[in-house]
Amino acid sequence: MTEQSSPRDLVTHSAAAERAGFDFEVMSDHYFPWLKEQGHSPYAWSVLGAVTQATQRVELMTYVTAPIMRYHPAVVAQKAATIGLLSQDRFTLGVGSGENLNEHVVGAGWPPVNVRHEMLSEALRIIRSLFDGGYVNFAGSHYRVDSAKLWDLPGRRVPIATAVSGDQSIHRFAPLSDAMIAVEPNDAFCREWDSVANRDATRKIGQIPIAWDPDRDAAVRRAWEQFRWFAGGWKVNAELPGPQAFAAATQYARLEDVGSGIPCGPDVEPIVSAVAKFWEAGFTDVALVQVGVDKDPDGFFRFAENELLPALREAAPR
Secondary structure, eight states: OTTTSOHHHHHHHHHHHHHHTOSEEEEOOOSSOSSTTTOOOOOHHHHHHHHHHHOSSSEEEESOBOTTTTSOHHHHHHHHHHHHHHTTSOEEEEEOOOOHHHHGGGSSOOOOHHHHHHHHHHHHHHHHHHHTOSOEEEEOSSOEEEEEOOSOOOSSOOOEEEEOOSHHHHHHHGGGOSEEEOSSOOHHHHHHHHHHSOTTOOEEEEEEEEEEOSSHHHHHHHHHHHHGGGGGOHHHHTTOOSHHHHHHHTTTOOHHHHHHHSOEESOSHHHHHHHHHHHHHTOSEEEEEETTGGGSHHHHHHHIIIIIHHHHHHHSOO
């Protein structure tokens, strides 16, 4: 998460994760951290460019970028194609309808969710058209594109994964996407996606926070300090305008509440049990967020290589 680490540390962690044996790496794209305790928010696309050169094998992905206000979709298409080339076809463009936390900085106001979904639909059509090659002109309700063309396209068309939160977003975005993104292990999402998505768009990518630490109490405290915002759910998280608002909204969150919702401490079993909910729901991939990775990155990556990843692969469906 770009909200947790400096840009140089993010690049270092990406290489360490590849050495530890992770299959893919995802990166958030924020202008603000959720809470001031997280303390960072570098420009994700510059970091991604560096990560393409610091890694050789792992797939890379934005999780997620919002091509609706801070970025015009034609510019997002150009950035994605460039990362596809730099990574030698290891990149997936993960997109979503954004959060007020990040998009308010351009001073255009924060539209209601149905308008944001309209904007993302148009953005997806623009990006897909540019990935096709050739010149693109577009006149929609929210965007115009005048004779745009991507002059550097990767050999593999960059796949697009789109974040969803319910039936409305699934039905709107699945036909325009190559994969699904969601942060809760909801089997109904997976079934509905499969019913309306293109035949090849079977990949479903989830995310779960964990807080590994030899000391469970320290892990719980760190999870509370940096990740208590996560409990609000996306309907709330998308609307609050800044770190102070998230601090106020979560001021009564208790340590035990966060500790029961996020696997904390030195043991593998709670993490495997939490991840299992995703594959039981029908997800194909799960991104793990180590809360406070800067606290002991060497210890976490040793734990991941020697204990966590072998346990997850042993427990996962074949």
